[in-house]
Amino acid sequence: MANNPAHDIAVVGAGIIGVACALRLARQGLRVVVIDHRPPGHGASFGNAGHLATEQVFPIADVSILKRLPGMLLDPMGPLRLDWRYLPLALPWFTRLLLNLRAQPFDNTVAGLRALNESSLASWQRLLGDIQRSDLLKVDGSLLVYERGESRQAIETLQQRLHQQQVPVDFWQAGAIRDIAPQLSERIQGGLFFPRTGHFIDPYRVVTALVEAAKAAGACFLQQRVVGGRVQDDGVSLHTDHGPISTRRVLIACGAHSAPLTAALTGKRVPLDTERGYHLMLPHETGRLPFPVTSLERKFIMTPMTEGLRLAGTVEFAGLHKPANMQRAWQLHRLSQGLFREDLNAEAATPWMGFRPSLPDSLPVIDQVCEGKVLLAFGHQHLGLTHAAVTAEMLVQLAFPASNPVPDLPSRDRYRLTRF
Template identity: 35%
Template sequence: MRGSAQVQGKSKSTDEGRRSSSALRAPSPRERGEGRDIAIIGGGIIGICAAAFLAEAGLDVTVFDRTGICEETSSGNAAAFAFSDVLPLAHKGMIRQLPKWLADPLGPLSIPPAYLPKLLPWLIRFWRAGAPGKYEASLTAQAGMMKLAEAEWMDLLDRSGTRPMLREDGSLELYEGEAEFRASLSGWAARERFGIGFRHVEGKGLADLQPGLSPRFVKGTFVPGWKTVADPKLLGKAVWAYAQSKGARFEMARIDRIAADQDGPTLTLADGTSRQAGHIIIAAGAWSHLLARQLGDRIPLETERGYNTTLPTSAFDVRRQLIFSGHGFVITPLETGLRVGGAVELGGIERPPNFNRSKALLRKAREFLPGLDPSGGREWMGFRPSLPDSVPVVGKAARSRSVIYAFGHGHLGLTQAAATGRLIREFVLGQTSSVDLAPFSPQRF
């Protein structure tokens, strides 16, 4: 099973994990007051960036994950630094297209019928998040987070020596007709208010940006500030190596329970041992809400199950990330292959993958890029932890100021990871926050 399964699945251990098991000893009262020992649950990109920021500040950091560093959901995403993607999902025309999409079991959005009753409360919240009265607040919150994310990522890439992995080729969003293009204009106008640059293209301008497109695409929007990375898994492991150089440790373990009392927060591992720390950061992706519930916080997290196929680099000469918004997927040229993926399956964390969805995306890619070689692909499915208002949870648990939540970034985990790391460090050190944290509060639900 893929995803940040910190709270279920078989536990593993390594020599490195055993060596670091004493790193989070039961601290003295003085140490608890200073909060120098930090436990991070989750070795995905959010946990990795949090570890880097905290280790840079001289804190004693240990990351716990059941499989390894950047081995699950963060390893297979679309590799985008989507800093211009400020529109919450409920405002992207998804509500309007929902009936059409749900009618197609292999379309951009699907819900297994058996899962619908469990999902219904989340869908109601999602529908309410699309109300006009909530639009401005969500948009402003995301725009502020994205501005911080871009600044923090660029600085972190420089500090960690990973900037050569950055690609600044922009993105190209494609439309099959005038109606689809016109429907996108309100969203571009909203982005323009926040200083996001773009230009609409057609004809030769479109062909120059991406030769070989199907003639069904009549217009596009080029976003020059959109960035991608050479490979998200390689980037995550490189940032972790930097965190390690600053003293961060890793322990391969599954976390069964979390508790907090007057003596501070405590983790219980699958092997029955426990760890106590000055602060615990919950960044376990799609499993995070299960741990939060143990502390009394009921956070409506659902799982966008995303699918992709990574083809050999020779499959097609894709110049930059191509976004097929009407079909809910993207094509990204990576150092390690050509990744075709996206779409959303709201089906929880227990159901087996339905790789017919990745095959359907690949069939569409062949139609949209005539000449694409679909052979030799590697299929993948990952869990995107999503909240109904598309805004992540970054804040303290209701019952313990020593437990910090950092999850629910949906399909923007890679994009917002460095900003989240910065905010977590500010929480731990008691510093003034870089953004207004009210929209990200765990208690907003």
């Protein structure tokens, strides 16, 4: 490798995390290159629910997962699905997951998620404001609704738990919900309103806006596949399918695909798996909802966007290589039936599946190792969009600890690679 690497930092991964970090780093004056085998924003960042989910301070799994395990294995359309053929490979990861459901690790996870969530909205407002694209984010809240009388106790228990975590939340009666979302069904009995949440009107457009700003700041983008690399005395050498790339530092931010490169550069095997998420985009459904609405019983979310209504949710554990089961995406339309006065129009709807990078303690890795030559930002599970802007600010503080500190950023103690 040459004594003068061509780049100050190479960001591996052009999803929302990598692109947000690349923009922040380029604006610090670094020579930044972003490398991905696909165009920017074409992975999980393309198809997420678009929800700025600052209210989601609890991991998706709790002790009830043990009771749900038979259903996870046997119901291919269930909201939490584990492909039984993938079970032998997933067993070590699930064992770690179960260990993290013990009281102390679980509380640590909640504290870590809460710290990131509390900073996420302000970080996004700063990031979009800096590029004059605040219009891409609407901060008008979101709803979690319930339909069955027996669900009232679950809603009240959740509200109490959220109050304990200082998450802003209000209980809304059915009448208040229908006043603001009149197209919802009379079956809705009430719900929780989260005033400090928001949604993006087009998640892919958010990525492209950040890419344009990063390019304007001097970052370049390469469509190449990184197949390996090694840390050297004067930097990092990355091996791609187009040849070697020399850089002083590397940021691994390639989501569910981050483990092999992390192992190659650091020697650390990270227990990273993927929550396969699905969505169904309904292009003829504009104006149905004013903001995201989640169903407690049906366990999916509906987010209004400029291109229609996006139905998203469900978690499937089946690895990176099994073909998508698009019936799970179409199942979202079936789940919506009965939630509205008139059923949603699924004409010309498009299904999608993407890989959410998930670690068994539900916290991301945000760290630097190898004497600062390797930075890490992955494992954000279904909160990648929510945490992208705050992660970018934390990465800048790692790379430039003395420069313009952002107040109230989370401590990175909980997000270190060394916890594994």
